[in-house]
Amino acid sequence: GSSDSSSASGAAGGGSGSEKVDKIAALLPSSVTKDGSIKIAAAAYAPAVSAPTGGSKVPSGWDADLMTAAAGVLGVKADYVMIPFDGIITGLQAERYNTAVGDIGINDDRLKSVSFVLNHTTRDLFVVPTDSKVPDTVETATDACGLSVGVLLGSQEAGFATSAKADCKAAGKDLTIKTFQDQATVNLAVAQGRVDANLTDEGTAGLLLEKSPGKFKTVEVPFVPVLPTGFAFPNNDDTAKITEAFAAAVNHLIETGEYDKITAKYFKDGDKGKVDKAEVYSTTVSGAKTSTK
Amino acid sequence: MTSQAAARGTSSHERLAAQDKPPTDVVQLKHPLRIASAALVIFTAVAGGYSVVTNENFQWDRVAFYAFNPQILAGLRSTLILTVAAVTMGLVLGIILATFRISQNRVLSGVAGLYLWFFRGTPLLIQLIFWFNFAALYPRLGISIPFGGPELVGASTNDVLTVWFVALLGLTLNEAAYMAEIIRGGLLAVPKQQTEAAQALGMSQFLLFRRVILPQALRVIIPPTGNQVIGMLKYSSLVSIIALPDLLYSAQLIYSQNFETIPLLIVVSLWYLLCTSILTVIQRRVEKYYGRGTASAPTPKAAKALRKDKARLSEVPA
């Protein structure tokens, strides 16, 4: 492990609970500790990840802050690169990055290519214009038929929308899906009525309502399962070690209460998605969960 | 001094004596470098090809699997429709703009200039986002009394600016700016004398433009237009920003879910290469056709001037 205990933790995110813990840091594989920093792909997806401002290179947001804190516990420098959401998994596969943040949902498809450390669960909602005729709750997928739904390219929600569309097809109806390349464009599309609803996670929905007061409201969608989300890691020889280290770091943050502080900062109405324990999801690490089912 | 210059050029040669017959056996020059470089290039190509074929990261089986995927084919169709429609409409609008630009009327020419400046000066991507979100600026489109007067006829912007409409609008307006410059060049390339000859025959402005100027300008216009079509085929992929699933975006939609990025990009590249190759062949054909009658060039004098008046008896000046 690294012996350099003074190694800088992320400047912005670090709090009292993110000092280096040597025992946990020792779990990191040498390929990471070698140059004292980890390369993190971050997809701007407020409020999970917000792009850095004012000369800083460190993004903010609950997912990013958590990562920065975890890096602090592990005693490595958090070296962020902002990338588009749909570039995350490919970037990991190309081993361009050691890990990635961005409210990345864990699912079986993704587990074929990458591994995760659970850090949160996310509930999805429809965001609709305030004057929308969509009812306050859409119970089943078939209740959503006939709508046109905007989703973000590469997101889990895009996957759920696709399966809802299949359900509608089976019921002899249809559901229109529009896939946009960034969340800002989805928002504009909803605001202008180009799509009826934006299927997105709770955090994003909260932020959107906050930034555009009076324009939007949320609609509950119980037919969409609650998603585990987490830090993503490439599948390679070091996966077992690095996921173990990060799981330990997150667990440490949960224990010290730092985890609660960070999420409280970004979820105004109280965070409904907190987890008790960071688990490893992987198809290559023995002992890890291999499926979300 | 003269011998010095000669010595420099020819010092190592075997000089023939005045009455020696020069040898007749010729030893051709070998080009070892040329052969070596060719060999190197061929070797590199073969090694690269071998590596591409055998590297399993390329996942050729997945490439084959996706090549005729219905979503991909639908995307290809969208791309082709967009390209053809945008180029055609861009051509028409471009002709209008070009005639405005070279018109005597300062206002028209100024307006066309402003148009070209704006549409050539901003990225197509931004133009597309703008049109797509035009409803955020003007929720209703219609004709109304300006400066705050009431609306006469109108409709909701989003009802008018559907995704396809926006895509075509953006691509066309952009393409028209480039086509206008190409067409202007073509029109200016037709000699002024052609206009005069047509006028002298009593032809009206419109007739002489349509029957004399335009057909000749086309010869100059066609080759760069071919390039524009090929360019449009590729740049039309920018419409993915407004969620119109063209060829590339259809692939992105698939790989963003299943992460088979590389094979899907290969599929898309192959389709693009196929289309551009076909277009290139068509372009050559069309160019040939428009060269008809002018291959042996209508410049009456230029070439002949050099052959002319060779035979002239003259006394040398004293």
Next chain:
Amino acid sequence: MTSQAAARGTSSHERLAAQDKPPTDVVQLKHPLRIASAALVIFTAVAGGYSVVTNENFQWDRVAFYAFNPQILAGLRSTLILTVAAVTMGLVLGIILATFRISQNRVLSGVAGLYLWFFRGTPLLIQLIFWFNFAALYPRLGISIPFGGPELVGASTNDVLTVWFVALLGLTLNEAAYMAEIIRGGLLAVPKQQTEAAQALGMSQFLLFRRVILPQALRVIIPPTGNQVIGMLKYSSLVSIIALPDLLYSAQLIYSQNFETIPLLIVVSLWYLLCTSILTVIQRRVEKYYGRGTASAPTPKAAKALRKDKARLSEVPA
């Protein structure tokens, strides 16, 4: 018959008798349509401008707020650096490719042809994604014995292909393909006689290329190169796909959080317009410079041919 034709053209005129002096008072033609169209255009422009300025959806205060945002300025810097670097390197590679393409050596010319076909045939976007994910295909870059032999020197692909490297690589390889065609056109535009004149003076291939052909070709090459630079300025925004924060992507990063899409896009458009306008002015200057010495054209005969030999005494054939 002759009178019939005349009647058609001039029937409604007042015919002068043989000894009438024609009137000298001239009533100029009015151009009501021209004036009306100009008025309409100016009116539309003013109304449009008024609407843009007063429509609060444009959020001009936010535009002003973001215009000099440090992130935007940093993005602008990246865009400019990318443009300059990619065009410069593309030019160098383009010269090499163009000389390959017109070379007598079939292999070199074939390889260059293949290069052009591939890089002009696939969208830049795909090329960028490819290079960015090259590590997924080849985790290590290096020189090794081909067909599966051991590696001699090498490095991890991702260490070599940093974001900036990929961006420059992608843009340069693509740009080179287009520049090669432009340069080839320029080289072919230099008259063959210039080559012969230089050869007759004992110049070597290299010298004649560098001192005679290239400077003259530049005159033809510069104008389309200017267009390429302006194009590159805009198309370089595609590097946002690999998360290089250029001008456009910097704006996207900001509006992805606060959703102030429209004002930020206006800011970006204004910067692009400013840069392209400046580049256009520079382009005009450079074109002028390279026209030096050739403005009054070195075609010895073409023009003069038409003035020549006018005075000739000849008998009419019987």
Next chain:
Amino acid sequence: MESSNNSPKEPIVRVVDLTKSFGGLDVLKGVNLEVERGEVVCILGRSGSGKSTLLRCVNHLERPDSGAVVVDGFVMGYRAKGGKLHELRTGDAAKQRQTVGMVFQSFNLFPHMTVMENLIEAPRKVQGRGRDELVGEARALLKDVGLLEKENAYPGTLSGGQQQRVAIARALMMQPKVMLFDEPTSALDPELVGEVLEAMKRLAATGMTMMVVTHEVGFARNVADRVIFMADGVVVEDGPPSQVIDNPQAPETKTFLSTLL
């Protein structure tokens, strides 16, 4: 070899006090001139004396600054009405030009049309005449100039002399009252000059009114009824060839002819 026209005294072209300048340069400084019906007038003068500009004013390719050109009683480019000249719209001015045929130095055939298409295009589209009738007429004219077998050739494949003869036929297809020739042979190789002059000579013999700017003094002497000498934007000499060419009075004419001989 005096031309055999029986000169009826009726001017078909009248140029009255014509002036024209380009920028600051006064090119025509008050030209007065009459051409009788059936007359062949050759215009001589050194380069820059305004010969081409004069011809271009006659068929209103240039608008005069002042003065007027009257062809067959109509003021070119204007409608004379109530003692005033009302400028014609471009469309009407174009139609009016039908009465005047013009042959240029550089032929100016339409390169993308065959010889036949060159000939019938304008009469069909401008005069709205039938294709069949025109083809027959065109063949007759091509036969006259000895180019019947070239009707489907493109101009680019013809020699300069052949192109110029096609250009003459093309102008005649419009059945003009006057034919203008602006140095019709000066862009030709010497061997080809003869055939064009021959065609013009035959045209003159049909009684066509012709104004010919030329440096072919031989042609002027043999074919012209009248020779006009221009210098510096005015007519300095006007008379039968025997007088102007062989016995010039004005010093400009003398100098000019001496450089030719």
Next chain:
Amino acid sequence: MESSNNSPKEPIVRVVDLTKSFGGLDVLKGVNLEVERGEVVCILGRSGSGKSTLLRCVNHLERPDSGAVVVDGFVMGYRAKGGKLHELRTGDAAKQRQTVGMVFQSFNLFPHMTVMENLIEAPRKVQGRGRDELVGEARALLKDVGLLEKENAYPGTLSGGQQQRVAIARALMMQPKVMLFDEPTSALDPELVGEVLEAMKRLAATGMTMMVVTHEVGFARNVADRVIFMADGVVVEDGPPSQVIDNPQAPETKTFLSTLL
């Protein structure tokens, strides 16, 4: 007005059994020719007879199909060694061309260089000589052809005759042993022909060996030591001007000269 050379009997150019064809067209069909040091040889012949091709073979701008050109004892384009001709690399062939200067019909000055740059470019870069020395030499040559005041002008601003005189000076800057002229005046307006012929005549008087393809029979008669008449790829007549021009034997020569007179 016979030229004043004192003809030393030593051939500086020898053309031996030279053949050359383009595609299927045999342009040179076995040309044999010798030019003595200091001799001025004019080559006549009708268009297409192979005159230009012959000159271009002499300085190896064209590679002969068979036969050879020997200039000052060296086979152009080859190294004669062990009874064989070894082809030179392009670089060496280029250097070898220095011994032969060539002036083209269309001047071919470098339009992007001033007159002075045109003159000193090749001797500086090819022969590696110093700038100052060359500028002095160039000024002397420009003075000879009467163009000293034009040294900083671009070729595009010169008349054709001036351009051609600069082209002659440019070729002379390389200090060649033989000067080739390919119709040096045929692209010139008639008024300008004289000044170029005059420059050539003065060059001949300095004792320079010259091969001149020309149609200026007057020049040939006055300046040439020998006139060669080519027809259909071979030399059909070769002798002093008094013989070839004024008393031709071959039927081709007779026909050719009769068209000129």
